[in-house]
Amino acid sequence: MADGNEFQLNPTSKLDELEKGPWPSFIKGFKETFRRTGNTMIRGALDQLNYSYETKMGYWKGGVVGVHGYGAGIISRYSMISDLFPEAKEFHTVRIQPAPGLHYSTDKLRELLDLWEKYGSGLVNMHGQSGNLQMIGISQDNVQEFFDEINKKGWDLGGAGACVRTSASCVGPARCEMACYDNLKVHHDLLTYFSDLVHRPQLPYKIKMKFSGCPNDCTNAIQRSDFAYIGTWRDDIKVDTTELANYFESKGLDYIVNNVVTRCPTNAITLAGNTIEINNKECVRCMHCINVLPKALSPGDDRGISILVGGKGHLKVGNMLGAMMVPFIKADTEEDMEKLQDMMDEFVDYWAENALDHERIGEFIERIGMHQFLEDMGMEATLDMVSHPRDNPYFKAGHDHDPLKNIQQAAG
Amino acid sequence: MADGNEFQLNPTSKLDELEKGPWPSFIKGFKETFRRTGNTMIRGALDQLNYSYETKMGYWKGGVVGVHGYGAGIISRYSMISDLFPEAKEFHTVRIQPAPGLHYSTDKLRELLDLWEKYGSGLVNMHGQSGNLQMIGISQDNVQEFFDEINKKGWDLGGAGACVRTSASCVGPARCEMACYDNLKVHHDLLTYFSDLVHRPQLPYKIKMKFSGCPNDCTNAIQRSDFAYIGTWRDDIKVDTTELANYFESKGLDYIVNNVVTRCPTNAITLAGNTIEINNKECVRCMHCINVLPKALSPGDDRGISILVGGKGHLKVGNMLGAMMVPFIKADTEEDMEKLQDMMDEFVDYWAENALDHERIGEFIERIGMHQFLEDMGMEATLDMVSHPRDNPYFKAGHDHDPLKNIQQAAG
Amino acid sequence: MAKREWDTIESGPPDHMQMLHPVMVKNYGKWKYHERPRPGVLKHTAESGDVIYTVRAGTERQDTVDIIRRFCDLADKYAGGYLRWTVRNNVEFMTDSWESVEGLIKELEALGHPIGGTGPSVSAIAHTQGWLHCDIPATDASGVAKSIMDIVHDEFISEEMPNRVKLSTSCCEINCGGQADIAVIIQHTRPPRINHEALHAGICELPSTVARCPVAAIRPTTVDGKPSLMVVEEKCIYCGACFGACPGMEINHPDYSKLAIWVGGKNSNARTKPANMKLVCHGLPNNPPRWPEVGDVVKRILAAYKEGGRDWERMGEWIDRIGWKRFFEETGLTFDMYMIDNYRHARQSFNQSAHVRF
Amino acid sequence: MAKREWDTIESGPPDHMQMLHPVMVKNYGKWKYHERPRPGVLKHTAESGDVIYTVRAGTERQDTVDIIRRFCDLADKYAGGYLRWTVRNNVEFMTDSWESVEGLIKELEALGHPIGGTGPSVSAIAHTQGWLHCDIPATDASGVAKSIMDIVHDEFISEEMPNRVKLSTSCCEINCGGQADIAVIIQHTRPPRINHEALHAGICELPSTVARCPVAAIRPTTVDGKPSLMVVEEKCIYCGACFGACPGMEINHPDYSKLAIWVGGKNSNARTKPANMKLVCHGLPNNPPRWPEVGDVVKRILAAYKEGGRDWERMGEWIDRIGWKRFFEETGLTFDMYMIDNYRHARQSFNQSAHVRF
């Protein structure tokens, strides 16, 4: 520790290198706040981090820190080398659920910052990859009080461990013309509905939901969440013919052909003289043409959500992308929301009862097989769920199946 | 058995239905030959077959029948219901290797037919799915003599069981302008080289090779053989500009655009006024453009073979397609042929020593992993072997790998 | 049997050069291009300017010496004494004279052999041994083949499909018939019943039977005090692999062995990579001697493809373009849960995207 | 601690409606289209005709109360008292006046926050906790992130890429950073060393550590008479999953934990389906504080893509078009055996065709 001046940093020759360069430097930021507040936890953290840069090893270990009544929301960190750097002996993170879409008013945010400066290090992570507002660096002693204070102001903790996790939403209808459902509201209501499971780990493993307003999937939901809610539409793409004509005029025919017509994944778009025609039956709702011509094209009016299940990270099986399970569900009315909640309850309950420890729902489905899953969930198999029918003969359909029923009905 | 007339068939009411219709009827054929020869084995076989049609069950069981010195080549069949149909009590098949490409002279073929009529049923299968000339229906007593007689005339048995199997070749350079190597010769020489392994089962399981003159793969080699030899070329597609111009004239621009330019899998073909240009670096040797414009385009002059390994049928893992292992190998000179033989020896020996019982080479590679396989075989990994690099992080490269070597060399 | 006087010569496959028409010997490896003057006839032109015509005809495939001798007669008369078979069991006669082509066509047709199978036609179906010879079949592939070919006969003798259509049929799930644009394959619908008597009689090697099961569903057990096998029914996937290893694992049944239809297999590398075929119909009755239900489904699929496919588009490529939903709509077939893969690589076939057609 | 007087309200996420600029509340769900007046600035027009501008700026991501308060100041001054963050940790200010846009840009730039990350630019890198906070990291993702963003800064503030470029970096193989066009991820290059002392001290649940291993390489054993674990080295795939379950399974090492580069991840459904990223470089040294070798490879990849990609073509789509061979040629990277998959679904990545480029 530096002698004399309590606002004096210790040498951090490695970290200092990260103050250079045009991109904003977190090291600069940390030092600034330390210099203003003299919060020694920051100095300790910088010292330990610099030591990590020298030795190329990490020195935090976990433990159990929580708030009254909750089992999750705090990531506890104890230094393994507190003999060297006692100032950051404890350095827990408080995960706070922000408003869906990461929208803030400055007054609400300032309240939070002030409390954080009072109880914690003053370091803030905006945001964690799951979507939490992460307050980094607090000692156990302060955790409960800090929580009580922010909870009074309307903030709640997020998930960690084997529970429903904090969700992420794209900006959604708040500002995006592509949004096909009110993902902010669905996020808000579902996470509130699942509060108990957010705060009290009682599941085989984590569950993440992410809410993207459209198939551009600006929250990376399909890849990063067990349940990806992707906005979509069932009717035809809306065409503003005046704006379409404007595009033809301003961008030119070549541009439209090379960037729209030839880029549709299913060739659903054809050039028809000086305009384009969309065969909506062939359209797979990929968003591309709408992205290129946002003034002229927009999602249809019969909007809802596609739900993909089973996305997750690398662990054990390599990256898993979510797979289409519910091609279309409405989320307009309170009744719709109840249906959605019921459906989610069924998914979660079924998984929770049958999964192994540390088995995400994607892995679970892979283990028990899609047939078992669909049957147990009482879901109908549809072609939307697959890229193509099976290509191996190992299935057990049973001998009472009548493949000709439909054909005969159609004929009869 | 019908009374009185030894040339009289028993009733086969089910099979008789198969005499109707425009396609040639094998039942008609069988009956015809029975009526001429009175070979009761045919009648017995028809009776048992008709019984199978009635009961919807098969009634053959295997056994062990062979010829002196060989362990393979005969598929033995004994009737399980010889009390009902004693005339086809024994009904073995002799698998004979035809000339590569299934080419025959009538004199050689007639010799064979005459001997077959003498010793066997007179029923012939041209050909089995692996490429054997199958002589169906002979009793054990006659097998050795029949074999000796045909062997004198230059015919040899094919494979069956855990051995190198009879191969198949497309018509090849004998009649096809697409042939990029002399697949008939390579087939002939390799199978002769492997004769011992064809005749004496001493491998973990079967090995099939198939020889297609070009990537049209008219023998279905990639799907149906452990080693698929596919003709290919390394230099540029040859263009006959006069014929190309003729096509433009006779077929029209639209036809060329819609059926050639837009159908190249890598967009290697561009329209350039009234002709096309091929970017041979982008060409993946798919054959399509050559197929559509055979007069104008043909494979380049630097020709050779791509070898794909691991194709096989459904059993255990679902259909496996062969995977590219040797992107290019020459097969022009005797030296080339020796190299090819040595390489095949290495493949076969390595697999034979390490595979489990009943494990095809594709399954074997899947079990031990491609890294082990390449290392043990001393083969270099190339991008031709994959559609794309790995997408999961579970590999063990070791820490002595230097990824920057090549970059630095290039720079230095 | 008399004492053997002949010493085997392990001669391998005969030399093909002695089996070729002289024009083919002369121009071996020097062909320049081909044309199709009419369905069933090819015309190959060599660099030398020489021409060889090929006449292709459908056969019984399960042939006889009489049938083949007749082909030999025709080959002698019109084709210099040479002939060949295609990988799909069609017979081919090569001649350098157009008159011979006409003679061949006339005589072959008179004998009942359809001329065709070239270019964008439906060629002869690849099939397997079935009840005629195999020890594990649940149907008769030859009969199914004949029944289907009768139906598609007109498509064999014409060239009116978008691209070549390859059919196959197999009499057990092993599928010796191979991948095809449309394949008809036996499908088992319940686990094998174990014939303990047979097992006690020692006809099977028990450990290798156990090892054959892809899902480890077979376990050693004791029945009546003697070693036998049992099947864990929940695990068993009805594949029938054990039956190939051991006849006591009785998988076949007149009613419970059904037929399934697969589409979109592709072996060539033209345009798209080779592709496995996909299940589109299962549980069809195994209904000899004519299997009308199978024929009906095959016809529906061919009709839809013929109508919708573009030039050079193989069955699977056509479906990829229009999407599987429309394939099912246009053929009238019904998608169901069992068509969703649940085997080892199942995840790869899931729709891992928000792409969806409404 | 004093007696608690507050009863927790499980309020969940706050209501977003109270967090929105009035123009956004008014036009909620009624936006019509957007434009990008300049890099880093969006203009959304509502059906009502209302307009809202967005100014997007890069941040430290590991922020402080001071940094955020400055953003609040700017939001109060120019954006009605509202602001938001993007999923990539950029901050966004919304305003209905163009003057405010200009003011914001000026002040943000003065504070060192680059304006950009919109449209076809390289946006801010998604990264993870690293040595600053996580208990299992082998590097410091924040440092790698800062070092890379310094290099690509010019591509953040301009829109000159073929399409959006998303970067990520993760400090262990678990990859909390996610799939990206280019990802930099820790890669372990040897099995964990087992700290038996730690295991004896009871810091881990042994059975759940055993269960965590994807390849069943961990076995219970006894060391010094006490229960511990061992690793079967031939089986171990160096994934480090066990370390997450048990700190005694020491996978990290200053020299043997390396960095690997992955490309072509795609999350959107635009045109092509979402895709996993692929390994293109591994064994790069873990070289703080600036990781120059990593930066060099990232630069090469970006340069090649910028040069060769077509409009709207994402990194992976570009590579699919030109082929992986040319990707390696154009970036100067070297393909090797380890880039061939050998895990569970490896076969699916093999070239199961005769398609080959020479």
Ligand code: SRM
């Ligand atoms: C004779 C035969 C080879 C043999 O040695 O027996 C053969 C001969 C020719 N094939 Fe083939 N193919 C033959 C079986 C195959 C097979 C395998 C099969 O039938 O099981 C395939 C792969 C099928 C698949 O992908 O599932 C095959 C895929 C092709 C293709 C690629 C078609 C495509 O677009 O996918 C071509 C190219 C073309 O059509 O121009 C081709 C082209 C040709 C050409 C035009 C080559 C040439 O220039 O001479 C030959 C005349 C074809 C015709 O019928 O119009 N041949 N061809 C086979 C005839 C089978 C039959 O009797 O019907």
Ligand code: SRM
């Ligand atoms: C005769 C033939 C069908 C036909 O009518 O053409 C045939 C018939 C049999 N096949 Fe086959 N297979 C025949 C070509 C094939 C093919 C196609 C090919 O070779 O191109 C395949 C797919 C390719 C492959 O090898 O995987 C094929 C894949 C199998 C398999 C599954 C192998 C696998 O690993 O998936 C078996 C089962 C086994 O070997 O245990 C099998 C087993 C059998 C057995 C030996 C059944 C048995 O295990 O007892 C059949 C003997 C029937 C008989 O009584 O003659 N047969 N079999 C074909 C051989 C004729 C010939 O030699 O020319």
Ligand code: SRM
């Ligand atoms: C602000 C943000 C959502 C949010 O709630 O935070 C957002 C906002 C918009 N995205 Fe996005 N996307 C945002 C993250 C993403 C992500 C996820 C990510 O960055 O990790 C993706 C998926 C990335 C992937 O595929 O790996 C994403 C894929 C897209 C696409 C599809 C691009 C493509 O062709 O693949 C579009 C369509 C487009 O570019 O027109 C899009 C379009 C848009 C539009 C134009 C939508 C609109 O009409 O308003 C927004 C302005 C974009 C701009 O920057 O020009 N957005 N967008 C995110 C900004 C991130 C950032 O700071 O850089």
Ligand code: SRM
């Ligand atoms: C903080 C955060 C990284 C960041 O800097 O943003 C993070 C940090 C950790 N992640 Fe993560 N993950 C974070 C987002 C993710 C994401 C991205 C997402 O949620 O969109 C993923 C990929 C998606 C997924 O869930 O699969 C992710 C996949 C994992 C996994 C692997 C899960 C898997 O099944 O593949 C683990 C390991 C585990 O859970 O056992 C893990 C575990 C961890 C742990 C708890 C390490 C551990 O096991 O002790 C890390 C705690 C670090 C710390 O000290 O704060 N983290 N983790 C992110 C959470 C912040 C937040 O709540 O907002």
Ligand code: SF4
């Ligand atoms: S996911 Fe769709 S609705 Fe949401 S921000 Fe992106 S483009 Fe807009």
Ligand code: SF4
């Ligand atoms: S949204 Fe996508 S699939 Fe639909 S028409 Fe537009 S580009 Fe084609």
Ligand code: SF4
């Ligand atoms: S595989 Fe090629 S060379 Fe052989 S017959 Fe077919 S097209 Fe000709």
Ligand code: SF4
């Ligand atoms: S052979 Fe195939 S890949 Fe090559 S140029 Fe022709 S169509 Fe394209």
Ligand code: SF4
């Ligand atoms: S498909 Fe099955 S039943 Fe038919 S011949 Fe082959 S192994 Fe025998």
Ligand code: SF4
């Ligand atoms: S039918 Fe297949 S899965 Fe069932 S016991 Fe036999 S081998 Fe095993």
Ligand code: SF4
């Ligand atoms: S990537 Fe690994 S080390 Fe980094 S934060 Fe996530 S779990 Fe921790």
Ligand code: SF4
């Ligand atoms: S590093 Fe991975 S593979 Fe190795 S022992 Fe640990 S969990 Fe198992």
